[in-house]
Amino acid sequence: MQVDEDDFADILATAREFIRKEVVPREQEIADTDAIPEDIRKKAAAIGLFGYAIPQEWGGLGLDLTQDVELAMEFGYTSLALRSMFGTNNGIAGQVLVGFGTDEQKAQWLERIASGDVVASFALTEPGAGSNPAGLRTKAVLDGSEWVIDGNKRFITNAPLAQLFVVFARTRPADSDGPGIAVFLVPADTPGVTVGPKDKKMGQEGAWTSEVTFDNVRVPESALVGGDQDTGYRAAMTSLARGRVHIAALSVGAAQRALDESVAFSVVTEQGGTAIGDFQLVQAMLADQHAGVMAGRAMVREVAARYVSGEDRRLGPSAAKLFCTEMVGKVADLAVQIHGGNGYMRGVPVERIYREVRLLRLYEGTSEIQRLILGGGLVAQAKKRNQR
Template sequence: MFLLSAEERAIVDLVRDFVDREVKPVVRELEHDNVYPEDLIKQMAAMGMFGLTIPEPYGEVRVSTVCYAMVTEELARGWMSLAGVIGGHTVVAKLILLYGTEEQRQRYLPRMATGELRAAMALTEPGGGSDLQALRTVARLDGDEYVVNGSKTWITNARRSGLVALLCKTDPTATPPHAGISVLLAEKGTGFEVSRDLPKLGYKGVESCELSFDDYRVPADAVLGGVPGRGFAQMMRGLEIGRIQVAGRAVGVGRAAFEDSLRYAQERESFGVQIWKHQSISNYLADMATKLTAARLMLHDSAERLDRGERCDLEAGMAKLFASETAMQIALDALRIHGGYGYSTEFDIERYFRDAPLMIVGEGTNEIQRNVITRQLISRQQSQS
């Protein structure tokens, strides 16, 4: 299970070296100053990271989802924000690849693969949270154009993306509501603007913004796949790889916190011995390693299922839930192991502690995720009986 090709292993190794050589020496200063890592993003684009899930003839190198999950883990081990840059971009690429017309694939995917064109997905609305069927952003058909009005929030890459996969209602009267939801491939233009940047506890350096659509016009053929009313099901499928990606980020953050703690526990002494020899610290380290290994196995299992073309919404959801909760617990235990130093901005532990909560609330809160998992369990059991 989870075997990579020689080329994929080389890619993961290359990203690991990039993180150790280029990211770790500068991340603390960039993160504390909340500076967009332009140079690091350019290097990521040159390495082909924006096109890892885009196959020929649109891209150059398409890797397995397992490989993509490993790349995500390595990036997040260095700085979770870097993994976030390619997260939404990858979901949009997957949506266009699976559901786009050939014209849409030709128009966007080659430039997305190189990072020349960056993409974002716009789902969440102010006051709407995880209830995507309660959308208030509406696109009304006017001749051969849709006129969009509404707002979206928590949009990663909002300022630097040239393309936004916009989830909106093209038929507000449809019953059930999801039957009137579409994905519009919205390019920046008149009536489409970033209204503000959101201040955040963590996830620094990369922008998270609110978008406002005020009589924003897009051609009717901007509907993903050319047929309106299919956007909800399309986005739910796209979120499978989105949740795999978030789980990969969580594993990366948890791994970074664990590795720092394991190292520190061998360097720090108290009462005449290295602190790992104290049972309380030893128990923390054992639990960290065990949960981290379990989270990674769940992550790779869901990624492998996606590669086999199997349904993996349940598995991706469970991986995201477990990995994110694990990352948060590991970050907290890492702070305890480091004591006062864990609370200091001169160590990386406090960054992990601020970054970990994003995976708990991002890509569907874990509270909603538990509901989705239970519904899927019931549905699968009923289908088998």
């Protein structure tokens, strides 16, 4: 059941008020402590943010992607660690269960994921397999009534906090029957699961990632998502496509914040007795920022609508992810330029934004991968039309 417009307006207003009044004033605390304060975490859970994209029958809010992107634009307005805290529950990890899990698997996990009692982590990326899951080396072998998983994952979001890993592993070489990639539900306390120390990253303080090693990890046959050995690749691609639209919207939110900071700075900062906002070259930078934000917002809304309708769930998400993540990088760079030397100082919001948004062009498929998907897809469509 889809949330109606009035109810969603209330949800969106609640989220915006929470972010603007309770999270934005504490951004420096999040950066300094490299953590989301516990009271903020509890409030986020209380207003449903750990399960906003989980169906209502499993305790979530049941928002579709057109509503998801509106929330994501709000999440992008503050420290991206906030969204990261519950992003995997709603996104790439949770959606694997929503879209491909058995009824038993959903009943076991989804309500706890939606409430925030369980943090689910999406364990796909490996040292030799990032944006292209076809290169996976983690293996799963059936031994009697158990699957034995061995491999190493890296850059896994929320791994230090996770109670559940959604683990992608190869069960056989790719063949005519399929890619041979399965996905498993592995509780974090399973013997053989080792979570490494938190990664030290360029930005996104408070968003924790780390390596995860699976050494002779045994899980029951019931841990195989969907009960099908070839579900993994499709589940990964489906979850990532949806996630790319979400990341595009997140980028728009961050770009809007960078623009707002730039405009506010330009009208109160003077050079030679004149507000820098009165200088035409500064106005030109503000204009470019504003145009990028407007284009990105319109794009994510259209792509989300086409995704929900089923019209386009492949090229549109890649186009939105490519454009919006590149756009926010340019907007953040202009924000630093407008701020001058102030923009290079720690503690200034645009400096944090500049570092944080750089990651958006890398995860859930790099810009280069999006270009390959788009270019290859357009050529494939043209060839198909010519064959008719």
